[in-house]
Amino acid sequence: MLFDDWSGVIRITLMGAMVYPAVIFMLRISGKRTLSKMNMFDLVITVALGSTVATILLSPDVTFAEGATALALLILLQFLVTWFEVRSKAFTSLVKGEPQLLYYEGQYMDTALKKERVKTDEVRQAVRSEGILSMDEVEAVVLETDGSFSVIKKENAAGESSLKDVRGLK
Template sequence: MDWSEMFFQSWSGIIRTLIVGTMAYAFLVFSLRLSGNRTLAKLNAFDLVITVAFGSTLASILLSESVALAEGITALVLLIALQWAVATASVRSSWFARAVRSEPTLLARRGEALPGAMRRARVTREELDTVVRTEGWRSLADVDAVVLESDGSFSVVSDGHRQMAPLARERTEG
């Protein structure tokens, strides 16, 4: 192994990365603006996959000399078209929407964990408690609901009848 190649191979590679990278990035930004905000919304697992695929494709265009700019742009256009097609089909067909999207899952209600829902969502009690504490509550008993959203995030809900979150109370009193 030639150790010098680990740090520098050629100026042509650097120049290619600068030119192709700038063009690919500009094309991606233009395409995403053209396709609308929904393309990068992280509303469900499919949206997350598309976002990661954009990053991976852009990295391949930038760093792989075997991927020509035209091929990379074609891949980006394909991803945007697929995202648009899936989003459009989801809006028009409830069957298709159910097939590609997960529904939010209620994991706790009125301060009580729902073991069946937690088991199906593969969430442990310790993880549920961590989510509640992360949102500023002392315990699950202090909240009205915990929901695992379709994008994988958690929502902790309180209708205000339970005690105010300790962190929120400190912010309003301070």
């Protein structure tokens, strides 16, 4: 249970020594966006890459060439999705959700909260995590496309609103 033989340990060590630089190389050439967490699809790719690396390291049935091909395929698909996403609004709507307004100007958006399966206490928790004591200090709370909450404080600032692309704004 604790140890079978040295062959498995040596295989994992050698495979790790080959896979690690391969992953670094592929991520460097694919760009920073590959591991970003800007939306749900990005998170899925990040988890899939980690799972693939674990499988390459731990499964004796997977060769380095097969594992490297799987990693390269995932990274290529992520690159293509983000490439098309930047160039096509229609494609973006297929792979990316919209930020959702959950609280605005003193009012909880009940329909949006139910649709997104978020409770009011989770909204207040997000506000507290920003160090804000009172909901009176909050202009809006937005559920972002990556599942995080953005809390916008009340201010009298001019210029373009950061809420302009948020679903649910009047």
